[in-house]
Amino acid sequence: MAIVAKSSKFGKYGRPTLAWIVGLLFFFPIFWMVLTSFKTDADAVKPEHLIWFTPTLENYLNMTENYDYWRFAKNSVITAVMATLFTLFVGIPAAYAMAFNPSRATKDVLMWMLSTKMLPAAAVLYPMTFLTKSVGLFDTKFLIVMVLSLINLPIVIWMLFTYFKEIPKDIIEAGKMDGVNTWGEIKEILIPLAWGGIASTALLCFIFCWNEAYWTVRLTTTDAATLSKLIEGNRAPEGLFFGRLSAVSAAAVGPIVVLGWFCQKQLVQGLTFGAVK
Amino acid sequence: MGRIVLKNVTKSFGNTQVIPPLDLTIEDGEFTVFVGPSGCGKSTLLRMIAGLEDLTSGYIEIDGDDATQVPPSERGLAMVFQSYALYPHMTVRKNIGFPLRMAKMDQSEIDKKVETAAKSLNLMDYLDRKPADLSGGQRQRVAIGRAIVREPAAFLFDEPLSNLDAALRVGMRLEIGELHERLQTTMIYVTHDQVEAMTMANKIVVLQAGVIEQVGSPLELYHKPRNKFVAGFIGSPKMNLIEGSEAAKHGAQTIGIRPEHIDVSTTDGMWEGKVGVAEHLGSDTFIHVHGVEGCDPMTVRAAGDMSVKNGETVFLTPQSQNIHKFDAEGLRIE
Ligand SMILES: Nc1ncnc2c1ncn2[C@@H]1O[C@H](COP(=O)(O)OP(=O)(O)OP(=O)(O)O)[C@@H](O)[C@H]1O
Ligand SMILES: [Mg+2]
Numbered sequence: 001m002a003i004v005a006k007s008s009k010f011g012k013y014g015r016p017t018l019a020w021i022v023g024l025l026f027f028f029p030i031f032w033m034v035l036t037s038f039k040t041d042a043d044a045v046k047p048e049h050l051i052w053f054t055p056t057l058e059n060y061l062n063m064t065e066n067y068d069y070w071r072f073a074k075n076s077v078i079t080a081v082m083a084t085l086f087t088l089f090v091g092i093p094a095a096y097a098m099a100f101n102p103s104r105a106t107k108d109v110l111m112w113m114l115s116t117k118m119l120p121a122a123a124v125l126y127p128m129t130f131l132t133k134s135v136g137l138f139d140t141k142f143l144i145v146m147v148l149s150l151i152n153l154p155i156v157i158w159m160l161f162t163y164f165k166e167i168p169k170d171i172i173e174a175g176k177m178d179g180v181n182t183w184g185e186i187k188e189i190l191i192p193l194a195w196g197g198i199a200s201t202a203l204l205c206f207i208f209c210w211n212e213a214y215w216t217v218r219l220t221t222t223d224a225a226t227l228s229k230l231i232e233g234n235r236a237p238e239g240l241f242f243g244r245l246s247a248v249s250a251a252a253v254g255p256i257v258v259l260g261w262f263c264q265k266q267l268v269q270g271l272t273f274g275a276v277k
Numbered sequence: 278m279g280r281i282v283l284k285n286v287t288k289s290f291g292n293t294q295v296i297p298p299l300d301l302t303i304e305d306g307e308f309t310v311f312v313g314p315s316g317c318g319k320s321t322l323l324r325m326i327a328g329l330e331d332l333t334s335g336y337i338e339i340d341g342d343d344a345t346q347v348p349p350s351e352r353g354l355a356m357v358f359q360s361y362a363l364y365p366h367m368t369v370r371k372n373i374g375f376p377l378r379m380a381k382m383d384q385s386e387i388d389k390k391v392e393t394a395a396k397s398l399n400l401m402d403y404l405d406r407k408p409a410d411l412s413g414g415q416r417q418r419v420a421i422g423r424a425i426v427r428e429p430a431a432f433l434f435d436e437p438l439s440n441l442d443a444a445l446r447v448g449m450r451l452e453i454g455e456l457h458e459r460l461q462t463t464m465i466y467v468t469h470d471q472v473e474a475m476t477m478a479n480k481i482v483v484l485q486a487g488v489i490e491q492v493g494s495p496l497e498l499y500h501k502p503r504n505k506f507v508a509g510f511i512g513s514p515k516m517n518l519i520e521g522s523e524a525a526k527h528g529a530q531t532i533g534i535r536p537e538h539i540d541v542s543t544t545d546g547m548w549e550g551k552v553g554v555a556e557h558l559g560s561d562t563f564i565h566v567h568g569v570e571g572c573d574p575m576t577v578r579a580a581g582d583m584s585v586k587n588g589e590t591v592f593l594t595p596q597s598q599n600i601h602k603f604d605a606e607g608l609r610i611e
Contacts, residue, residue, distance in 0.1 A: 177327060
């Protein structure tokens, strides 16, 4: 008789059940927020309307009026897109150099880049605030794009590096022999071959930029304020405006949830550094 | 034109020296084969000529110009890799035309050249396929096509046939040979297969641990190996090397005799031994004989219809004009 691995009962039933429980636990706050967003502000705090209530679209219809939603949304889109593009613009050549022309220092450089993610952001909050204010960059989109790019560069370079590593060196060398210069190698060979990986990386970077709150909240007031700032700035006193706040919050996370839903596969691949095929 | 000169070239990876100072000249139009055991530095040497590997010291001249610092893309050499290294995202047509497109040639001219190359390599039916949909032999031909369209100063091959099965290998060997006849372009070919080296080369460079042991035509190497290493490496099956009193009779430390230069008899001869394994190839029989002093087992090539049994006693007589003599340093004595 051939020896085969037995599938355990846990693997068959237990694991999916556990996954569902964890999934629902994470999803519940979002579900609750969306639910509340369809209640009037008055209904939102009444226990008898916890589940049963008359749904209304009022909160969404008045979003622009109440919160100037679209102005913040526009800033979020602009800063996240620009920061993602800039990050790739710097990250692709950097990862390319390390993947195909490694030196003895390459490993250390990679570790050093990752280590910058371990620096507590709060430690540089005051220097950042004073510095940006004194050079007049405070509350500019340029500053937010730079900050978002810099905080995401390490992870983006790491991801791209692991994707590029999978491209056989011979193919790049064949390109060199065929008369391609460095820029040509990147444009003609590297980008087309690593397209999937680059797209996953870009997507993840975009999501991180969109979700970023620490710096966008603290380094903006009005001109460059993103959706994070909008929500943070409108924390209502306990019980006040729960309905309309839920609606605008839902509208802030909505685009990213939808994007994430459609790109699940790429995201999982990105987050596992391409280990899942 | 493709005359390549290496002067005092060395290569170290970190602290390990892979190529000690080496000089070599490859004449225009020559088919040169680098051969040697695994890890001896053949690929490293080829890659240095290609420009894919920096020199630690020394310099390289291509057609009289110093090319040491010239990047690979500007050396005008074409390379065929063991792994084929085709661009997986491009069709065969795009792959072959790629170097021409990079040279900013007109599209109509590229199309013409790609068609000509594809015709000569029997690739016309596959032009619109991606490399993943081709067999190993077809991929290899695409890689060769990509090299020939450029009309390079020289072709560099790094074990291009070692991923192919035996029958295909023989076919491709002939095709590459014919290509050389037709183009008369310099070719440098790396292999560890001495049969490939013998059949294809005008000039063989035998390497061991980064050192050139001998340079010469296939027959020179066969008839006059400069030392014991070359003697043992060139020729199949390997030359028998005999030490001790038998060698002393010829005034040498070691004598060598090829399996095909030994006569076998069941009745009488110079040396006596017992048959170990006999390999019947049909055309020939290779007999491994035990018990000859100074060389155990000794390999002998006999006629295909020779029937000997395991344990049978045989007598061997070397053809005296074909005995190679080597001194204590392993160098040839004339
Ligand atoms: N990038 C590298 N770093 C360190 N050592 C290397 C590197 N490339 C090659 N070497 C070493 O250099 C020596 C020569 O390698 P090379 O690839 O030239 O051998 P080869 O003759 O082509 O062997 P094979 O027939 O197995 O392909 C080997 O000992 C190898 O370990
Ligand atoms: Mg090699």
